[in-house]
Amino acid sequence: MRSLFSVATLVLGLGLASVSPGWSADVKHVAITQIVEHPALDAARQGIKEALAEDGWIEGETLKWTFQSAQGSVGTAAQIAKTFVGMAPDVIVAIATPSAQTAVASAGGSIPVVFSAVTDPVGAKLVRSMADPGGPVTGTSDMLPLDKHLALIKRVLPGAKTVGVLYNSGEANSVSLVESLKIAGADAGLTIVESTAPRSSDVLGAARNLVGKVDAIYVPTDNTVVSAFEAVVKVGIDNQIPVFAGDTASVERGAVAAVGFDYHDLGLQTGKMVARILDGADASTIPVETVQKTELFVNPDMATKMGVTLPADMIAEAAKVVK
Structure with a gap:
């Protein structure tokens, strides 16, 4: 402190x-x-x-x-x-x-x-x-294109039913986004499971709390969680749960894919x-x-480490393929 x-x-x-x-x-x-x-x-x-x-x-x-x-x-x-x-x-x-x-x-x-x-x-x-x-x-x-984010998850995991979301409940920014995510999730046939991390040091435990409960983990542009993103990636690799992000910069840090903006x-x-x-x-x-312009970033190698294979057409259409 x-x-x-x-x-x-x-x-x-x-x-x-x-x-x-x-x-x-x-x-x-x-x-x-x-x-x-x-x-x-x-x-x-x-x-x-x-x-x-x-x-x-x-x-x-x-x-x-x-x-x-x-x-x-x-x-x-x-x-x-x-x-x-x-x-x-x-x-x-x-x-x-x-x-x-x-x-x-x-x-x-x-x-x-x-x-x-x-x-x-x-x-x-x-x-x-x-x-x-x-x-x-x-x-x-x-503001994130949440419908595109959930569609991306279902494209990689067609059978997904539950998506875990990590965020700091003390950030008004994130609370508002998660409420919108629940609505978008219902429209997409996905149940959103929340796990909160009030501090960067809590991110690893919050990610582990989702193990066994979700088919995928989604990290929005929450400053607390993004600052410790590598902890989420570790949980994804260790437990074969693909991690998706709300920002494209996080794909270079280990997310499977993201539709976002620069x-x-x-x-x-x-x-x-x-x-x-x-x-x-x-x-x-x-x-x-x-922001109106969005791009698709993918990380096929990380997807493999988390137990999934990205569709070939998705890789082909990506603005950036991280290797």
């Missing part, structure tokens, strides 16, 4: 980082907070920076860029958000729901907030509606929104955006 001393040290460090003699008044300041570091969210952050560079905002020249990760702690995310507000940047960018919620609460409408990788912005009470945010808050949603592309999309605000646009007039 992170100590109070380490949180205080983090906040002090952030405060010192905000003192930057020599910065021109023409330089814009973007402060970015991320709930945890893992490949998908890191790719989104990189995409944001690249989109800003494309618009002429270069770190160290025309852009001051401050980044802090909460390392999976909502309490630390709240401390980061409060410190960022004290720094008075031009825009706060928040990656993932917990960071977005703390940033919006701390900013209180005084600083524009642009979120990324938030599944249900309305349910998380970040915006009034997708079309009309209702305040200086906007961003991009990573979080780098999501970051580029988010970064363009940030650039518009830096260029003078009012965040409250920018609707929340969703």
